[in-house]
Amino acid sequence: MAAPKKSVVVKESGQEKANGSPPEFTKAQELAALRDMLLIRRFEEKAGQLYGMGAIGGFCHLYIGQEAVVVGMQMALKQGDQVITGYRDHGHMLACGMDAKGVMAELTGRRGGYSKGKGGSMHMFSMEKNFYGGHGIVGAQVSLGTGLAFANRYRGNDNVALAYFGDGAANQGQVYESFNMAELWKLPVVYVIENNRYAMGTSVSRASAQSDFSKRGASFNIPGKQVDGMDVRAVKAAADEAVAWCRAGNGPFILEMQTYRYRGHSMSDPAKYRTRDEVEKVRHESDPIEQVRNRLLAAKVGEDELKKIDAEVREIVNASADFAQRDPEPDPSELWTDIYR
Amino acid sequence: MPIQVLMPALSPTMEKGNLAKWLKKEGEPIKSGDVIAEIETDKATMEVEATDEGTLGRILIPEGTADVAVNTPIAMILADGENAADLAKAPAPAAKAAESAPPAEAKAEAPQPKAAAHPTAPAAVSEPEPEVPEGTEFITQTIREALRDAMAEEMRRDGDVFIMGEEVAEYQGAYKVTQGLLQEFGARRVIDTPITEHGFAGVGVGAAMAGLKPVVEFMTFNFAMQAIDQIINSAAKTLYMSGGQMGCSIVFRGPNGAAARVAAQHSQDYSAWYSQIPGLKVIAPFSAADYKGLLKAAIRDPNPVIFLENEVLYGHTGEVPKLDDYVVPIGKARVVRKGKDVTIISWSMGMTYALKAAEELAKEGIEAEVIDLRTLRPMDTETIIASVQKTGRAVTVEEGWQQSGVGAEVAARIMEHAFDYLDAPVARVSGKDVPMPYAANLEKLALPSVAEVVAAAKAVSYR
Ligand SMILES: Cc1ncc(C[n+]2csc(CCOP(=O)(O)OP(=O)(O)O)c2C)c(N)n1
Ligand SMILES: [Mg+2]
Numbered sequence: 001m002a003a004p005k006k007s008v009v010v011k012e013s014g015q016e017k018a019n020g021s022p023p024e025f026t027k028a029q030e031l032a033a034l035r036d037m038l039l040i041r042r043f044e045e046k047a048g049q050l051y052g053m054g055a056i057g058g059f060c061h062l063y064i065g066q067e068a069v070v071v072g073m074q075m076a077l078k079q080g081d082q083v084i085t086g087y088r089d090h091g092h093m094l095a096c097g098m099d100a101k102g103v104m105a106e107l108t109g110r111r112g113g114y115s116k117g118k119g120g121s122m123h124m125f126s127m128e129k130n131f132y133g134g135h136g137i138v139g140a141q142v143s144l145g146t147g148l149a150f151a152n153r154y155r156g157n158d159n160v161a162l163a164y165f166g167d168g169a170a171n172q173g174q175v176y177e178s179f180n181m182a183e184l185w186k187l188p189v190v191y192v193i194e195n196n197r198y199a200m201g202t203s204v205s206r207a208s209a210q211s212d213f214s215k216r217g218a219s220f221n222i223p224g225k226q227v228d229g230m231d232v233r234a235v236k237a238a239a240d241e242a243v244a245w246c247r248a249g250n251g252p253f254i255l256e257m258q259t260y261r262y263r264g265h266s267m268s269d270p271a272k273y274r275t276r277d278e279v280e281k282v283r284h285e286s287d288p289i290e291q292v293r294n295r296l297l298a299a300k301v302g303e304d305e306l307k308k309i310d311a312e313v314r315e316i317v318n319a320s321a322d323f324a325q326r327d328p329e330p331d332p333s334e335l336w337t338d339i340y341r
Numbered sequence: 342m343p344i345q346v347l348m349p350a351l352s353p354t355m356e357k358g359n360l361a362k363w364l365k366k367e368g369e370p371i372k373s374g375d376v377i378a379e380i381e382t383d384k385a386t387m388e389v390e391a392t393d394e395g396t397l398g399r400i401l402i403p404e405g406t407a408d409v410a411v412n413t414p415i416a417m418i419l420a421d422g423e424n425a426a427d428l429a430k431a432p433a434p435a436a437k438a439a440e441s442a443p444p445a446e447a448k449a450e451a452p453q454p455k456a457a458a459h460p461t462a463p464a465a466v467s468e469p470e471p472e473v474p475e476g477t478e479f480i481t482q483t484i485r486e487a488l489r490d491a492m493a494e495e496m497r498r499d500g501d502v503f504i505m506g507e508e509v510a511e512y513q514g515a516y517k518v519t520q521g522l523l524q525e526f527g528a529r530r531v532i533d534t535p536i537t538e539h540g541f542a543g544v545g546v547g548a549a550m551a552g553l554k555p556v557v558e559f560m561t562f563n564f565a566m567q568a569i570d571q572i573i574n575s576a577a578k579t580l581y582m583s584g585g586q587m588g589c590s591i592v593f594r595g596p597n598g599a600a601a602r603v604a605a606q607h608s609q610d611y612s613a614w615y616s617q618i619p620g621l622k623v624i625a626p627f628s629a630a631d632y633k634g635l636l637k638a639a640i641r642d643p644n645p646v647i648f649l650e651n652e653v654l655y656g657h658t659g660e661v662p663k664l665d666d667y668v669v670p671i672g673k674a675r676v677v678r679k680g681k682d683v684t685i686i687s688w689s690m691g692m693t694y695a696l697k698a699a700e701e702l703a704k705e706g707i708e709a710e711v712i713d714l715r716t717l718r719p720m721d722t723e724t725i726i727a728s729v730q731k732t733g734r735a736v737t738v739e740e741g742w743q744q745s746g747v748g749a750e751v752a753a754r755i756m757e758h759a760f761d762y763l764d765a766p767v768a769r770v771s772g773k774d775v776p777m778p779y780a781a782n783l784e785k786l787a788l789p790s791v792a793e794v795v796a797a798a799k800a801v802s803y804r
Contacts, residue, residue, distance in 0.1 A: 045373060045392040052349025053412060064374070082551070116584030123582035132550055132587070137574050143540050144575060147547015154503065154529070154553060177540025184535070262374070263390075268351055270385035276376070283374070338585035339619050341643045 022234040027299065033075070033232045034292045035309050037067035040091040041289060042317045043100055044263075047090065047107055051267045055325055056107045060121050063091035065262035068288035069194055070095040072235025073162060076243045080157065084132040084145040085164035087122035088194075088261075092164065096129045100316050104324035112327040116334055139172030141165060142191065146178040149189035149252070160188045160246040168199020170213055176220075179252070183220040188246035190239070191217070191254045194229070196261045201273040213256035222252050229257030230286040260286075343427050344393045346416040348380070348402070348409045351387050358382045359407045360415060365397045371418060378404075378415070395420045398428055473667075479660040487629045487661050488518050488594075488650065491636035492556060494666070496526055499554065502640055505532040505541060506558030506595075515560045516596060516655055542568030542593070546575045549589035549645075556640060559595035562611045562649065568593075569614075576645035577620030592639045594648035597625070598690055598740050599788060601653065605776035608784075610741030612688070615647040616717040616750070622671055623717040625649040627692040629659025631715055634669030642671060651690045674721035676728065680708035683798045684728040686751055687738035688714040691789065694770070695738045698794035709798055717747055725751060726758045733764035734801040738794055743771040768797040 025033065044062040051060050063070075066088075074095040077083075085092045093103050098114065106113025106124050114124040122136040132148060135141040145163025152159045169175065170193050182189050193213045197204055204211050214224030223245070227238040235257065242253035260282045264271045293306060351358065362379040365371060371391045378389040398419040402409055409415065417428055482490070496502045503526075508515045510523040510533040523531040534541040538559065545555040559565040565572065572593060580588035599608040616623045622644055626632045632650070639646040661667070677692070678699050687695040692713050699709040710728050714720065729735050735755055737748030752767040773787045 042373075045390075048390070049349075049392050053347065054350055084547075114584065115582055115586070118584050119582040123579075125579075125583040125587045127586055132547075133579070133583070135575070137570060140543060140571060140575055143543020143571065144547035144550065146540075147544040147549070148551045149547075150544055151548045151551035151553050154548070174539045174543055177535070177537035178544065180535055180537065181540060181544060264387075268385070270351075270387055276388075338581045338583075340622075341580060341585070341588050 022228075022231060022237045025233050025236075027296075027301065029075070029236075030292055030296055030299075031301075031305075031309070033068075033071050034289065034296065034306070035313065036071045036074075036095060037232065037289045037292070038309060038313045039100070039316060040067045040071070040094050042313050043094060043104070043320070044090060046317045046321050047104070048263065048267065050104075050108065050321060050324070056121070057109065058120055059087065060107065060267045061088040061265065062263045062267075063088055063261070065282070065288075066194060066196060066229070066259045067091060068232040068235050069192070069229045069257045069259055070164075072232040073190075073192060073239045075236045076239035077160070077162070080130065080159040081243075082130045082132055082145075082148045082152075082159065082161040083164070084141045084148060084161065085134070086138065086141055086166065086169060087134070087136050088166070089122065089124065089134045093124060093126070093129075093131055093134075096126065096131045098124075098126050098129050098131060100320035101323045104320035105327050108324040108327075109329065110324060110327035111330045111334070112323065116338075117330040118334065118338065139165065139169045139174050142169065142172070142175045143178045145191075146182050146187060146189055149182065149187035149246075150185070152188050153185065158188075158247050160190060160243050162190050162192055164192045164194055166199060167193065167195040167197065167204050167213065168202065168207065170216060171207060175216075179217050179220045179222055182252040183217070183222050186249060186251040188249070189252045190242045190246055191222075191252060193254065193256045194259055195256055196259050198261070198265070198273065200265045200269070203273065214254055217252070217254045222254055224254035224256065226256045226258060229259035230282075230288045231291060232288055342420075343398055343423060344395070344418045344420065345414040346377070346389070346391070346418060348411050348413045348415050349387075349389060350411045351380070351382055351385055355382055355411060357408045357410045360402050360404055360409050361386065363400060363404045367397055367400055369397050371395055371397055380409075389415075391418065393418050393420075395423070398423075398425065473662045473664070478663040480663050481658050482629050482633075482661045483656055483658050484629045484632045484650075485516065485518050485520075485655040487633035487659070488636055489520055489522065491633045492519070492640070493522060493525060495637055495640040496522070496530060499640075501552065502554045502556065503530040503532065504556040504558060505534050505545060507534055507536055507560050509533060509558050514558075516652060518650075518655070519558065538564050538567040539571065542571040543575065545591055545593075546571050546589055546645075549576070549591040550579070550587055554590045554640060556592045556594060559593065561600075561607065561652070562595055562597040563607050563609055565593065565595070565611070572615075572645070572647070573618055573621075577618050580644070581620060588643060589645055590643045592636075592646045592648050594636070594639075595650060596652040596655070597649035598651050599653075599772075599777060599784075602779060602781065602784060604779040608777035610739065610772065612649060612717055612739065612741050613746045613750075615649075616720075616747055618718075620645065621718060622646045623649065624671060624715065625651075625689040625717055626715050627654070627689055627713050629657065630661045630667070631669055631675075631713075633661050634667045635671065635715065637666075637668045638671050641668070646671075649689060653690060669715075672716045672719045672721060674712050674714045674716070674724040676710060676724065677713045678709065678711040680710035680732070682708045682710075682732055683734040683736060683802055684710045684712060684725070684732045685736045685738060685794065685798065686712045686714065686725060686748075688717065688747075690740055691738040694789050694791050694794050697791040698738075698798060701791065701795050702798055705799075705804075707798060707802060707804065714747075720750070720754070722754050722758065725754065729755050729759045730762045733762050734798075735763075735767045736770060736794060736797045736801060737767065738770045738789055740772050740788060742774055743769055744774065746771055765801040765803065768801050770794050770797050
């Protein structure tokens with residue numbers, strides 16, 4: 001984050017004042033947000049560890065640092081709303097309530113994984129939780145998510161689709177094709193641009209002529225907003241506004257989440273394009289989890305209560321890792337299934 | 342118990358690396374996420390982050406050590422309340438995860454010698470053609486009308502079916518295939534899109550993933566190249582990648598192949614392109630009845646279907662059974678003309694050359710059997726083989742290019758399944774290996790011709 005404390009830029013008639021801090025969370029909300037973000041952080045750390053041990057193969061894109069984005073967005077959704085994203089998807093799945101065991105077992109390519117071991121880290125789905133993937137082609141999920149919103153509108157229900165994509169993906173042509181159709185047909189889709197400042201090794205300034213992503217829908221009249229994506233309260237407030245806008249039939253909404261990934265692009269990224277100081281600065285000044293923890297401590301919530309959450313989360317993650325390493329690989333006959341239905 | 346920190350792998354292929362540098366000293370406190378060391382290989386340098394909290398109890402591998410094997414313990418972390426005395430209790434180095442995992446059942450079996458023999462590989466449907474009851478009335482229709490009726494019938498039958506594409510609604514279709522649909526079904530279900538193939542193909546696939554049944558019209562398949570990523574990467578592969586959870590029932594349709602005098606960018610046959618993709622079904626009919634019956638089947642099919650039409654054929658008329666629900670099964674070829682001397686295999690526009698050639702050949706005493714594949718994937722190998730076993734000779738006819746073409750696939754299947762029956766190598770008649778020229782004479786030369794089919798049939802008959 002260039003400026004972690006940067007104010008939320010209010011473009012529409014948002015509830016917050018420019019330069020003001022976002023609405024406070026209740027203690028219950030703080031605790032829930034802390035738990036959900038911690039679960040993602042610990043899960044991702046464990047995934048990184050299993051990758052290092054050779055138990056996870058291929059590409060593995062970790063979400064560490066960006067946790068507040070999915071956790072805050074998810075707090076604004078109701079049953080029936082859909083979520084779709086790219087390949088940096090583990091956090092989104094956990095936030096949607098998918099089982100950590102099933103996700104981890106997919107990472108290790110085992111039969112108990114969400115895709116029976118046939119999708120891997122970048123391709124997982126849960127019809128039950130309305131999570132539509134998990135897509136490996138940069139930008140594809142933007143059109144697909146617009147299609148989910150199309151289905152909502154076709155059916156006349158009031159569900160909203162969230163389509164997450166990165167600052168790099170935001171330069172793909174089909175994103176603008178989708179923006180145009182979404183506004184033209186008033187589709188209920190929130191485009192959540194997770195601006196973590198890099199697309200692999202390319203910084204935003206080296207790839208984007210317009211680096212204020214909230215303006216990327218301007219020529220289609222889609223409202224947009226820049227949000228401090230490291231503050232889960234700011235994310236939730238922006239999500240509430242955007243989701244309400246879509247649910248009311250006003251068409252799409254763009255949220256630029258200003259966030260940061262601590263780890264490399266994928267596990268095999270030596271990250272030479274940024275300094276360690278840059279990473280450390282964000283980590284120390286605006287870590288999304290530390291922010292909540294510090295607020296809770298300041299509000300006199302006991303260390304014990306926080307430790308309990310830590311322990312609960314570690315147990316879930318360890319159990320998922322055990323399962324993911326013990327569960328057998330798919331039966332060879334699975335090679336031939338699920339090609340047609 | 343103290344926690345071991347293991348030498349991590351930078352990539353799945355890395356076996357060892359150098360421990361370049363320790364960034365924490367023994368006795369220093371560690372939080373999860375702290376960078377504790379740097380390791381390097383010939384390709385890259387990476388940081389080792391702690392995933393546990395505590396104190397760096399002991400460094401087991403000093404910095405500067407080269408060729409440290411992956412999974413070697415490199416340090417020990419003491420948890421809160423532990424001290425150096427606890428270091429002795431550390432567990433033995435963990436076995437490499439891949440080994441501790443239960444062995445995968447026998448490795449995937451070696452490829453079967455007969456690909457088609459695999460039980461779950463998509464086999465050609467062998468249901469009989471729906472009987473057209475005796476006394477059924479036939480109506481003479483253009484292929485354009487047959488397509489329109491197929492869509493209208495399916496839209497009446499199922500509210501989840503809708504059509505989207507450029508000029509499909511108000512303009513009534515760039516080739517007038519969707520004539521009248523807007524008037525009957527309204528703008529909610531007959532949707533004019535912007536000129537944005539990549540985007541609307543993706544929107545269609547997303548809607549299908551959510552359970553709707555889109556019919557996506559491409560003005561021509563030449564423009565679907567912009568959308569081919571969504572067709573293949575999103576539509577065709579998702580069922581597999583989701584372990585069977587999420588498929589999409591969608592039809593991509595529009596004219597394919599050479600039109601007339603529109604040159605290279607507007608005259609290409611994509612039969613071979615799409616027919617290579619597992620997860621897609623590919624249909625390319627010739628007769629008006631098949632256009633109708635197969636489009637209805639395509640719309641009902643729960644899988645993504647590529648429905649290749651032909652602009653030149655749109656105006657052709659044929660007899661279409663006047664039935665309430667005429668559906669032709671996908672995956673079944675049809676023997677259009679019976680013969681004993683040589684088998685000619687084609688589909689779509691290629692059938693016009695094949696059938697005329699058969700007439701010419703008959704005049705010379707050669708009885709050609711003509712097969713219309715109708716569906717390219719799954720391909721009805723059985724019907725082809727049964728015929729070649731009888732005739733011992735085969736000619737394929739296609740407008741597309743020869744290299745890696747559908748004819749090449751048919752020839753390979755004949756070789757695999759009927760080698761002993763062949764009296765001559767299979768011959769291929771195809772579009773020439775050039776971009777389509779504009780000049781009338783050159784365009785004619787670039788396309789297959791009746792004369793070429795006749796010559797090929799004679800050549801394989803040694804006449
Ligand atoms: C169409 C396409 N082009 C290139 C790639 C390779 N690729 C994978 S991720 C990536 C960077 C994307 O960055 P961004 O959109 O900012 O997302 P982030 O990784 O930061 O979450 C690239 C170039 C791809 N998967 N798909
Ligand atoms: Mg990025």
